[in-house]
Amino acid sequence: MMTTKPTQRPERPWFSAGPTAKRPGYSLAGLPQDLLGRGIRAPEVVARFAEALTMTRRLLEVPADFQMLYVPGSQTGAIEAALWGMLGQRPVQVVAFENFGKQWETAVKDRLKLDPEVLSAGWGDLPDLSRVDPKKDLVFPWNGTTAGVRVPNADFIAADREGIVICDATSAAFGMPMDWPKVDVVGFSFQKALGGEAGIGVLCLSPRAVERLDSYTPDWPLPKVLKLTDDKGRFDRALATGVVVNTMSVLTIEDWIDAVEWGLSVGGLAELHRRTDANFAVLEAWVERTPWIDFLANRIETRSTTSVCLKIVDPRVAGLDEAGRYGFVTRLKALLEAEGAAFDVESYRKAPAGLRLWCGPTVETADVEAVTPWLDWAFETTAAEIAA
Structure with missing residues (x-):
């Protein structure tokens, strides 16, 4: 049966999983302009960068003994800096159940030339986390942005572990609880949960992570933009004061401060x-x-509450080949965007064909309610087209 086209559209039809929706009431014109064009080493600029870290710590409730710093290259740069700067001292495990976990697997295996134990699972599943070894370093995503799968808790991480735990938290931070005593490196980027602009990553380092940087030097050379240590081979404490390793966007920081203040x-x-x-x-x-x-x-307990990934199970679509399923989603997306009802709701390009809607805190619940009739309408309209 054909679904009637809805009449009420979401006021803010932005459901992209990255960059995510700006906060309600956002205006670019409302950002401070006085530091634009100033040098990145100017004391006022450094102070503003430091203030942003302080405010972020307060909002995210980062423990006081964690160091926080900026890394170029968004979340990818943040996690790569941790991998390149800390791994190699002891065996490592990588949890890979979606695209970004698989990227960290590739980085550790192919670029660092280590031999990681990979705990893997297919789309929609978590691997057997009981296999996590406290004697080994661990790299894992808290929430799989591209699969809509998250770890339900951090019980699989030992409190008395010997290895360090590197956590990709970019679509978990600010949207779901984090178990800080169970992680040593937490990385996230501005453009996910609070709708900031892309390009800058943040690392939160526990005392155990700082000790690793102070006491261990990897065998491989480090690019400048990934280097977290000073000329003496110790963690560069200046990075935790708002100093940055290369020129970063002042406008992006002001935009981030706006999001954190909200x-x-x-x-x-x-x-x-x-x-x-x-x-x-x-x-x-x-x-x-x-x-x-x-x-x-x-599994219900592993469903992400931020990057919600959905699969189409109707036999009219599920029975199509892969190209047909992707074509169906592309047409459904085009209908929604032509109506201004929803933007960027298709699944990640390497994931199974389906839908992905961001439900993080900058999205209004009323808009999620308003978009669901449009999803029904677009599905039935597209299904009728392929049946004709």
């Missing part, structure tokens, strides 16, 4: 989590009552 103003981390959970609950209820769609995550 997060603090609405109630802090607990409210950001509540907003995310409320958004996810709306989408979850729609999936449960809608026969043509399902979660890509195969």
Whole structure:
């Protein structure tokens, strides 16, 4: 049966998983302009960068004994800096259940020439995390942005571990709780949960991570943009004061401060989590009552609440070959965007063909409610076209 075209559109139809939606009420014109064009080493600029780290620590509730610093290259640069600067001292495990975990597997195996033990799983699943060895270093994503799968908790990480734990948290930070005592390196980027601009990554380093940098020098040369140590081979403490390794965008920092100030103003981390959970609950209820769609995550407890990935299970689509399924999603997406009802809801390009909607804290719950009838309409319209 053909679904009637809805009449009410989301006020903010932005559901991209990166960059994610700007905060409600955002205006580029509202950002401070006085430091634009100033040198990156100017004391006022360094102070502003340092202030952004302080505010981020407060909003994310990063422990006081963690060091925080900026890394060029967004989340990719942040995690690469940790891999290149810290691994190699002891055996390493990599958890790879979606695209970015697989990227870290490739980095460790092919570029660092280490021989990692890879704990892998297919799309929609988590690997057997009981195999995590506390004697080894560990690299894992808390939330799989491209698979919509997250670890339900950090119980698989030992409190008395010998290795360090490097956590890719870019689509988990600010949107879901983090177990800080169980991680040593946490990396995230501006353009995910709070809708900042891309290009700058953040690393949060535990005392154990700093000790690794102070005491261990890898065998391979380090590019300048990935180097976290000073000329004496110790962690460069200046990086934790707002100093940056290369020229970074002052405008991007001002944009980030705007996002963090909003997060603090609405109630802090607990409210950001509540907003995310409320958004996810709306989408979850729609999936449960809608026969043509399902979660890509195969277990309820591993469903991401931020990057919600969905698969089309209707036999009219599921029976198509891979090219046909991708073509179906492309047409569905085009219908939504032509109506201004939803933008960028297709699955990640390497993931199974389906939908992905960001439900993080900058998204309004009313907009998630408003988009679901449009998803139904676009699906039925596209299905009717391929049946004709």
